[in-house]
Amino acid sequence: MRIDWSSVTNELALWHSAGLTLPLWWRDDDAISATPDLEQLIALSKAVNVPVHLAVIPQMADAGLAARVADCENLIPVVHGWAHENHAPKPDKKAEFGATRGDVTREIETGMTRLKTLFAGRLKPMFVPPWNRIAPQHYSALIKAGFSTLSTFTPRTGQDAAACLEQINTHLDPIAWRQGKTLVAPDQLVAQLSQLLADRRMGVTDNSEPLGLLTHHLVHTPEVWEFSRQALLTLQSGPVTIYK
Numbered sequence: 001m002r003i004d005w006s007s008v009t010n011e012l013a014l015w016h017s018a019g020l021t022l023p024l025w026w027r028d029d030d031a032i033s034a035t036p037d038l039e040q041l042i043a044l045s046k047a048v049n050v051p052v053h054l055a056v057i058p059q060m061a062d063a064g065l066a067a068r069v070a071d072c073e074n075l076i077p078v079v080h081g082w083a084h085e086n087h088a089p090k091p092d093k094k095a096e097f098g099a100t101r102g103d104v105t106r107e108i109e110t111g112m113t114r115l116k117t118l119f120a121g122r123l124k125p126m127f128v129p130p131w132n133r134i135a136p137q138h139y140s141a142l143i144k145a146g147f148s149t150l151s152t153f154t155p156r157t158g159q160d161a162a163a164c165l166e167q168i169n170t171h172l173d174p175i176a177w178r179q180g181k182t183l184v185a186p187d188q189l190v191a192q193l194s195q196l197l198a199d200r201r202m203g204v205t206d207n208s209e210p211l212g213l214l215t216h217h218l219v220h221t222p223e224v225w226e227f228s229r230q231a232l233l234t235l236q237s238g239p240v241t242i243y244k
Contacts, residue, residue, distance in 0.1 A: 001226045003186045005234045007194040012238030015201060022197070023210040024235055025243035027053045027151060027170050028217050029080055029128065032060040034068040041217040044225065045074040048232040051244055053151075055080035055128040056119075058111035066118040076244065077119045078126035079147070082107040086131075099135035108138070109145045126151055126168070139165055153214065155196070155205040168243075170212030171196055174227050175219065183223040193231065210243035211235075 015022060028041060031054045045052045053076045056065065060083070069075045086094040087101055097104055108127070115123050125148045127134075132153040139162040142150060150161045152169050161167040172193055176184045183189075200207040215228055 001186070001223060001230075003190065003227065003230055005190060005230070007190060008197065008234055009237060011194050011197045011201070012235075015197070015239050018201065020201060020207065020239060022200070022235070022238055022240045023208070023243050024050070024212075024232075024240045025053065025168070025210040026050050026213045026215070026232065027055060027078075027128065028215045029055040030084065030216055030218055031056045031065060031077075031080070033062045034064040035218070037217045037220065038065075038068065040220075040225065041215075042072055042074060044229055048229060048236070050232050050236075050242055051076055053078050053124065053126065055151075056115060057081065057084045057130075058114045059083040061115065061118055063118070069119060069122060076124050077115060077122055078124050078128055078151070079111050079115055080128045081130040082111045084130045093133065094131045095133040095135075096130045097134040097138045099137065101135075101138075103141070104138050105141040105144060108141045108147075112145045112147070125149065128152075132170075136162070151212075155199070156209050159206070159208070168210055168212070170214035172212070172231070173214045174224050174231070175216060181219045182221055183227055186227060189227065189231075 041052060051074045056077050057080050069077050081096045085096055088095045088098045089100060125146055127142050127147045128151045143164050149166045149168055154169060155171060156167040156169050174184055174189055176182050199205045213231060
């Protein structure tokens with residue numbers, strides 16, 4: 001698949017000239033077990049030399065996934081909600097931890113405890129709410145459960161979501177969820193990435209926040225895999241550091 005990355009590489013050249021460095025990371029959501037798709041994710045991570053923060057659904061995660069993560073340094077497990085169930089009333093957008101829910105402390109603490117049991121010291125105390133949505137009223141439950149980081153989507157507006165809770169989001173999702181989970185038009189994604197980089201360079205958004213690629217290995221088409229590979233390699237042609 002041929003993709004014209006010139007607008008991204010031109011932007012990265014400006015970063016070099018300005019002496020800037022881009023912090024970069026990769027998050028992949030919805031892991032529950034060791035699958036052939038997970039093996040493809042691992043293989044790509046090794047090929048591009050970027051680790052994957054693997055957002056694991058606590059209620060459904062199994063011992064096979066834990067064993068595979070234990071054998072792979074490229075996978076960094078984090079907590080992906082509790083059951084990945086939608087509790088939002090219609091017509092609200094889907095959310096497991098939306099504003100209409102009451103006390104969710106038990107679910108959040110149980111999710112943390114279960115993944116600590118599965119992954120031990122490998123688990124990173126990062127909370128990824130399903131559908132990238134969580135109402136601020138639930139932040140105190142995250143902090144109480146021991147989370148130090150919250151990750152959703154789009155550039156953050158401040159370094160911390162709340163006191164003691166850092167915000168590190170993702171910013172580029174290559175999947176066209178409403179068009180059969182195919183690849184978003186590559187030229188559209190490249191333009192979006194170029195704008196994300198330009199906004200950081202010009203101080204419109206916070207460049208201390210790692211720029212995040214968001215993927216979902218269980219639903220990838222070959223085109224999504226290939227775009228992700230090219231995107232990660234192209235970004236690393238610039239002045240980058242990898243967030244782990």
